[in-house]
Amino acid sequence: MLKKTGWISFVSVLAFFIMLFYFGLYKYLLAGNSASFVLEDLRHVAMGHRDATLVVLGDSTAAEGFRPNRFNREAIGEKAVNLGVPGGWLFTFHKSHRLAKKYMPGVKKVVLFLGPDNFRAGGDRLRSDLEYNKTSLDLADADLLWDYSGSFKELCKDLFLFTFRPALFSRDMRDLVENPAGRARRFTENIKWFNRKVSDDDPLWEDTRDYSVCGTGDPEDLPARIDSLIRDGNRAEAARYKEMYDGYMIRKGDKRPNPFFVKGLLKLLGELSSQYNKVYLLNAPVFSGFGKVYSPQYLQETEIISKAMASLFPNVIFIEIPQGFRDNCRNFMDVVHVNKTGAQKLTDFIVNAVAASGIKKMVLKDYGPRGIKAGQAFNIQEHGESAIWANTENATASAVLVLNGVPLKSVAFPDGCLVTAIVPAELVKRPGKYDLQLMDRRSNMKSNKLKLTVQK
């Protein structure tokens, strides 16, 4: 009897540990500020937004730099969910995309943010990714170890961690042992949190921080400012500068792009481009004012890599971020993370890129009237203006006719086959042949050109 009880208790304890470490039960024990908590939360959110059409992947530059609610308002017909994970790397991006595929079958587009820290060597990034994903790893993820392990020796270690899960939880469990009361409180909160109902209409999380690096000066001088703020009792601002300074110090130093990352990125983009209609790739912008952190050469190299990667796949589009954005201190809350203002602008760039790539190529087939004479009105409209018409294909609602580089006040018909425009008299004052073209105002996409002849 005693032995039977013993075996029952053994099997029960074993089953409990298996459920805890292999079937996600540990998520209820996670600390609120752990990356694993963020990932589990994202999984939960993804399950509640099954109608998403676009998913954003990346690290904290994505998590904080993309505003899904703004995107969903501006990008007509699209719905985005942000699956950016702070600290994440290739394995996490890959796993998040699989999560999207599983829970959001309608997703046809993906945006991949590449932070400047993703490119460089240093640290066991796969190991930290495995730790982040520890509560949601499954058997299918084993093949990713093969792709993202640095060497055979590393692969053996990673396989061991993957198989013997308690080893992945060691840091978290030590923290649990050191702070049992706090975690016990967290336990009940987590049960409520992970069982809450998420609906399609619920707004998605967005970072609200809007302070900027303007007026920071040289980050090396920040410790003195932090001390002074603490002495004055301004702890909130001191904490903000401390976070900025810590981020600066972690990232400072000479860097080179890591060939191993390039290989992994190629693999990831290959999978993304085969699974989605469109993949948008962007290098998260870096504030140019803190030049000691990421040298211009390093940033240039990473951009070359990204552009080269994008060019290898027909449906991967590289989104350029203008230099003006990078130079503007008002957009950034530290060297790599944009604030609310910057995130809104960054999201708008993405909106435009998505919109542009959704546009079919516009074609300018024909125009009229013919026989326009220099200095004379033609096709006179209600208020005496001259007007032209153009037969088109795929003209967008925001398309305009452009005559000799000057956009005309235009009306695009809904069927996309006709665009009319008012022609100012000064444009046809002189005889000659002038370029006529269609242009989409939102994306700047242009059609072919025709020659409009103005006779003597």
Place this chain on the structure above:
Amino acid sequence: MPFDSVEFLFFFCAIFALYMAVGLQGFRKALLLFGSYVFYISWNPGFSLLLVYSTLMSFVLARVISGAGASVRRYILAFAIALALLPLFYFKYWEFISANLNVLIPAGRFKLPHTGVLLPVGISFFTFNVLGYLIDCFRGKVKPERNLLDYGLYVAFFPYLVAGPIVRAYEFLPQLKAKREFNPQFLWSGMALVLMGLFKKLVLSDNLSVYVNRFYSGPGGFSGAELLLGAYAFTVQIYCDFSGYTDMARGLAYLLGYELPVNFNLPYLAKNPREFWQRWHISLSSWLRDYVYIPLGGSRRGPARTYTNLFAVMLICGLWHGASWHFIAWGAYYGVLLVLYRMYRKAKPVPARAASGLAQKSKDFLSVLLMFHLSVAGWIIFKADTLGGALLYLKGILFRTDLGSISLLFKASYLPLAAILLIFGLYNLLNLRVNLKEAVLRQRFNPYISTAFLFLVIAMAVFKVDEKIQFIYFRF
């Protein structure tokens, strides 16, 4: 590939799987021999030649000794011993000898060259195995081995190759000859010992080393009470490290169907120095007794010679651990203790009938406490890199301990250290009533013990130190 590494886990799983799959005894032994060389090559490929040299040299010379006439056998033995010790002398002792002799040689004269070579891992252990075999063949205690495969496996068997225990040929060779059947008891004992060994190393020893290194690297910055705590920590650390490794070695051997000798028997419960050496690193102390102490005459040639022999043996013991004056001093320290104890026993012999009762129990307890602290003092000499360092540490304990410094022990940062020492102390106290480890090993597939092992495994995952800490006895 240390036993607590992931690489070793994969290696052993592969070897074990193949071992169980292969039916023929010969193939199994060949597999183990191959695996043993792969294991040794993983440390340094070049040094595997040393293993080949020791194996072939002793295999051949043992047969020559056995077949030689009585008048020349001892000379061949002496020659064989010299050949066996040659690599040990070159790799381990030449640097020490040359450095010390060069100090004596006047400037401008020829100086002895330095080699600067790495110490091959496990050289002290397998050299002693080979020496023991040669001497046993000379004594007729064991027949010279005719099967090179068996003998090669005896020398290179990976569970004990790099850090012991030192195994006698007459204990292990018969096991290699016998047919190995699957033994569930061995399976249980093997798994239990490996788990217990890993726990001692990963949880107890490695976590203690974090504190020990702090105390020993800068003793001037700590109070006497803290230094004493550090000394206790190292005393427990070295035991957990070494006995943990031995447990794993024995466990792995059990899993493969072989039994290795016990190497530790609760040494900190010893009541005197003699008993300490009957409980600590038993394979080495018994080896020194059988192959050095007894040939020197043991205790058969009067007290003066006995004391000399004891002291000499302990000096050799110290030297075996390392070519350094502080190891020699450590050996000499125990030599003195053993001699003094011998003198004490001569003056006050042990009564024929052991006394019982509270008075005797109290006396025994005090003896254990005293011997424990004597061993703590010895470990201070052992751990410090130099004699000067050891003296500095001891001075710190003796002259910087006061009430104020004792209060420093109650810092929150010392809680984990105190917890480990407390657990260790309780474990030893419990063992006064029953030998817990042997009790566990006898309980085949006991569910309660299995449940406890589950918690041990989780504890290893939780409390494992992030940085890689090498086994202490790998240096010897």
